[in-house]
Structure formats: structure tokens, C-alpha cells
Amino acid sequence: GGIITQTPKFLIGQEGQKLTLKCQQNFNHDTMYWYRQDSGKGLRLIYYSITENDLQKGDLSEGYDASREKKSSFSLTVTSAQKNEMAVFLCASSLDRSSYEQYFGPGTRLTVL
Amino acid sequence: QQKVQQSPESLIVPEGGMASLNCTSSDRNVDYFWWYRQHSGKSPKMLMSIFSNGEKEEGRFTVHLNKASLHTSLHIRDSQPSDSALYLCAARTQVVGQLTFGRGTRLQVYA
Numbered sequence: 001g002g003i004i005t006q007t008p009k010f011l012i013g014q015e016g017q018k019l020t021l022k023c024q025q026n027f028n029h030d031t032m033y034w035y036r037q038d039s040g041k042g043l044r045l046i047y048y049s050i051t052e053n054d055l056q057k058g059d060l061s062e063g064y065d066a067s068r069e070k071k072s073s074f075s076l077t078v079t080s081a082q083k084n085e086m087a088v089f090l091c092a093s094s095l096d097r098s099s100y101e102q103y104f105g106p107g108t109r110l111t112v113l
Numbered sequence: 114q115q116k117v118q119q120s121p122e123s124l125i126v127p128e129g130g131m132a133s134l135n136c137t138s139s140d141r142n143v144d145y146f147w148w149y150r151q152h153s154g155k156s157p158k159m160l161m162s163i164f165s166n167g168e169k170e171e172g173r174f175t176v177h178l179n180k181a182s183l184h185t186s187l188h189i190r191d192s193q194p195s196d197s198a199l200y201l202c203a204a205r206t207q208v209v210g211q212l213t214f215g216r217g218t219r220l221q222v223y224a
Contacts, residue, residue, distance in 0.1 A: 035214075042119075042201055042216040043157070058211070090156060101147070102212065104156035 002027035004105035006091050012111045019078040021108045023091030032074040033092040033102065036060055043090065049074055081112045116140045117204050119215035126222055132189040134218045136202030137182070145205035146178060146185040147212065152198045160200075161187070192222045 004025045013019045025032065030051050035043040045058030047066035055066050063085075065077040074091060088109050092102040119136045126132045136146065145164040149157040163169050163178045163185060170176075175188045183204075189196055199219050203212040 040199065040217075040219065042117075043214040045211065045213075048211065056211075101159050101162065104158070106156050 002029075002103070004091060004093060004103060006089075006105040006108050008108060009106065010109050010111070012113060013078075013081045014113055015081055015083055017081045017112075019081055019110070021076045021078075021089050021091075021110075023074045023076075023105055024072055025074075025091075025093045025103075025105075026072065027093055027095075027103065028071070029093035029103075030071070030096040031094045032068065033094075034058075034064075034066060034074065034076045035090045035092065037088045037090055037107075039087070046076065046089075078110070081110075083112050085112050086110060117202055117213050117215035119200075119202050119218050121218060122216070123219040124221070126192050126220070128192060128194060128222055128224045130192050130222075132192050132196070132220055132222070134187045134189075134200050134202075134220070135184065136186065136204075136215055137184045138204045138213075139183075140204065140206055140213070141183070142206045143183055143204040143213075146176075147203040147205075148176060148185075148187050149201040149203060149214075150198045151201060151217075157201055189220075192220075194222050194224050196220060197222050 033048040034046040044060045049068040052071045067075045088107045091105040147162045148160045151157040163176045168177045199217045201217045202215040
């Protein structure tokens with residue numbers, strides 16, 4: 001088994017601020033993902049990474065940057081936080097590009113004041 | 114327009130009843146569907162997946178797939194209050210490494 005950890009669990013920022021969310025997995029999975037979930041709604045893909053140092057944009061990448069410097073970690077940066085940014089950000093991983101069963105972390109809840 | 118559409122948006126069933134949830138993709142490149150369950154305040158967990166026409170059963174849960182219409186459905190028999198959750202349908206397209214999720218169906222099972 002393995003686990004995905006996300007830090008911080010809660011993140012409060014000011015409008016216009018640059019904010020970074022972190023994700024670590026010990027599954028030894030190749031592929032990692034960042035999703036945004038607005039209250040009670042489905043998931044929208046922001047960025048994903050097939051392997052270390054790879055980055056692929058999802059449907060919602062505008063306003064975000066990502067970084068995959070190590071296989072086990074994947075960071076997401078909100079470049080300029082907006083009030084409508086308040087959501088839960090979920091990190092996930094899957095074994096490789098062919099395996100689409102994704103395992104999710106507990107999420108980071110972002111609030112922008 | 115959402116590429117993966119789920120219906121109904123919410124569903125209330127009595128304990129012991131049958132819950133039926135639907136999911137359709139408008140992307141002809143979809144070849145695989147997943148169902149995830151997300152309890153309130155928790156992260157989504159994979160429930161079942163299907164890629165062949167027909168049905169697949171695991172305990173109280175049955176998934177159907179019609180590949181021609183790109184429609185899948187999840188049926189939960191003998192529903193329990195612990196089944197109350199947001200059910201997310203996800204579809205795999207030929208874009209490697211990417212799933213598209215629907216908005217979900219919120220199921221409430223009352224005792």
C-alpha cells in the first residue's frame with residue numbers, strides 16, 4: 001500500500017497572492033495529477049505529469065503553474081489568487097500512463113480573503 | 114458543454130432500495146469508464162471500472178456499459194445509509210494519462 005499526503009490541509013491567502021500547494025506520494029507511481037473541486041461538484045484537471053520533470057496542461061491550467069522535480073512530489077502554484085478560487089485542490093497519482101486507476105490525497109482547502 | 118454528463122444531479126432513496134445512476138460521454142474517443150465514490154469531506158475512492166459491453170457485478174454494486182452509446186450506469190441494490198456520498202463518473206480518452214470527470218450524482222439514503 002501507499003499514501004498520498006497534501007500540505008497544507010487548509011490554506012488561507014489574500015487576493016493577488018502567490019500560493020503553493022504540495023503533494024507527496026510513496027506509491028512509486030509515475031503519473032501525478034492536480035484537480036480542483038468546487039463545492040460538491042466534480043473534478044476539473046489543472047495539470048498532470050507523466051513522469052519526473054514532465055508537465056501537461058489540463059482544461060483549467062490558466063492561472064496555475066506546476067512543478068515535478070522529483071518522482072514522489074508534485075507542486076501546484078496559484079500565481080495570483082482570486083476570490084472565486086475558493087475550492088478544494090486534490091492531488092492524485094496512478095501507476096503509469098496506461099493505468100488510469102487514480103489514488104487521491106485528502107485535499108487542500110483554499111480560502112481567498 | 115461537459116464531456117461527461119451525469120444524471121440525476123441528486124437522488125434520494127430509502128434504505129434497502131435500489132439507486133440507479135447514469136453517465137454518458139459525448140467524446141467518441143472514450144474507451145473506459147470509472148466510478149468513484151466520495152464521502153463528505155473525504156477524497157474520491159475508485160469503486161468500479163468497466164471497458165467491455167455488458168455488466169459487471171461486485172457485491173451490491175452493478176455497472177453496465179453500452180459502448181455504442183457511450184453510456185454507463187451504476188446500480189446499488191439494498192442501499193445503505195453508508196452509501197450516501199457523491200458518485201463521480203470518469204471517462205478515459207485516447208489522450209494518454211487523462212481522465213475526464215463528470216459533475217457527480219449526490220446520493221442520499223435515508224433510514
